[in-house]
Amino acid sequence: MKSSSIKFRASDRPQQRHQLKEWYEQCRQGTLAIFEQVDEETFRAQVHPDFSPVGWHFGHIAYTESLWLRERSAGLAPLFPEHRRLFMADGLPKCDRVKLPGKAVIRHYLDTVRKEIFQILETIDLDRHERLWRWMLQHESQHCETIAFLLQLSGSRDELGAGSREKRVGGVGEAGEENTHYPLPTTNYQNQMIKIPAGYFEQGSNTTDALDNERPAHQVYLDTYWIDRYPVTCAEYRLFMKAGGYHNPVWWSENGWQWLQREQIARPLYWLEDPQYDNHPVCGVSWYEAEAYAKFADKRLPTEAEWEKAASWDALNSHHRTYPWGEIEPNLDRCNHNYAIAQTTPVNAHPNGRSAYGCEDMLGNVWEWTACVFDGYAGFASYPYTGYSQVYFDGQHQVLKGGSWATRPWALRASFRNWYHPGVRQILAGFRCAKK
Ligand code: AVJ
Ligand code: FE
Secondary structure (H helix, E strand, O other): OOOOOOOOOHHHHHHHHHHHHHHHHHHHHHHHHHHHHOOHHHHHOOOOOOOOOHHHHHHHHHHHHHHHHHHHOOOOOOOOHHHHHHHOOOOOOHHHHHOOOOHHHHHHHHHHHHHHHHHHHHHOOHHHHHHHHHHHHHHHHHHHHHHHHHHHHHHOOOOOOOOHHHHOOOOOOEOOEOOOOOOOOOOOOOOOEEEEOOEEEEEOOOOOOOOHHHOOOEEEEEOOEEEEOOOOEHHHHHHHHHOOHHHOHHHOOHHHHHHHHHHOOOOOOOOOOOHHHOOOEOOOOOHHHHHHHHHHOOOEOOOHHHHHHHHHEEHHHOEEOOEOOEOOOOOOOOOOOOOOOOOOOOOOOOHHHOOOOOOOOOOOOOEEEEEEEOOOOOOOOOOOOOOOOHHHOOOOOEEEEOOOOOOOHHHOOOOOOEEEOOOOOOOOEEOOOEEO
16 A cells, blocks of 8 residues: 555655656646547636636646746756746736647647656656655646636536536546445435544654645644534535525625625525535635524534544544545545545445544545634745745635545645635535534
């Protein structure tokens, strides 16, 4: 079993190069599987003003790989400098990114950069550069996820939700295996709350693949609290809708109610009114909707630390787990991820993914909003550039944890942090609740 926790000695470098190459190939295979399914029109269309066109993300993946692995770390001259302005992170306004080259040009860009960086990998000093190479895998993974939800969004443009699951492009699968017939849960379940006893746990991570915002790992003390065993399901959320949730300010914060008046919406973005999805997590809610539901249910959103402790702390052994279930790398038996089935699954479909405390469905399926504003931990140091995390420490972004059905394995772990404005509902986000 490949494990990200394997520690390599200098003499093992050939093996480590081989492992990186394998990961890069696996990651790219998934990226290209999606690429192949996108037509030229969808490629360049801007489906939502807050997001770049799907095709831009593919070019940006190639650009970023070239910038950091060729230019910055290997000292080579830029490849295709004519692409720079279009594909750099802060080059053009998103609406101007529709003037994209065609798919063939972008494919050539991806392939050419990739060929060169594999040559670099053969001799690069990994003692110095391993972190950057691991970061790059996660960069591609995250843009892949953005592509996935933009495609879902473009498929549902006309009917906003209804029928969108059928119209979605297929998943990339794992090793070509078909996995469209997910087992439905055989028994009904009751969402329960799990008691997490007071005490210390370890938040964050110092491993090579930990991003700047996950570092440094540190001890946090939490009082006793309760947290939902599962994410909030569509059936549960329907109660809020039926009770007039979207029409009564009593459950909404002031900012949330103002946001609702502007948006004029009355259901989650990806809502499908079909009992077939009752046991699936609600998906496509803003932080404000999550906050309002929690109040309706007489609960609250968990803090980031509460979420992470419930997901990763093994109190019996005073041990921090990389994944809720331990150290085995994510697979489809443990969590719904990697775009494998391209939709949500019932919240209780992955009992083997449960955490030491018994929480389920914490990785994959839907991202989960937390009560916390995104910020650096004490001792934070930007990597590889301030624009990656630090510029978002502006008090305007809420942290999400856990990953979704579209999250690639390289960005899936209990310490991983995602962040978006509280009003964003295009991402694949749901939530679970907590209580004192
Ligand atoms: C952490 C997912 C919000 O996609 O904007 C990609 C990740 N940063 N390239 C984003 C990211 C730079 C980021 N999110
Ligand atoms: Fe990026």
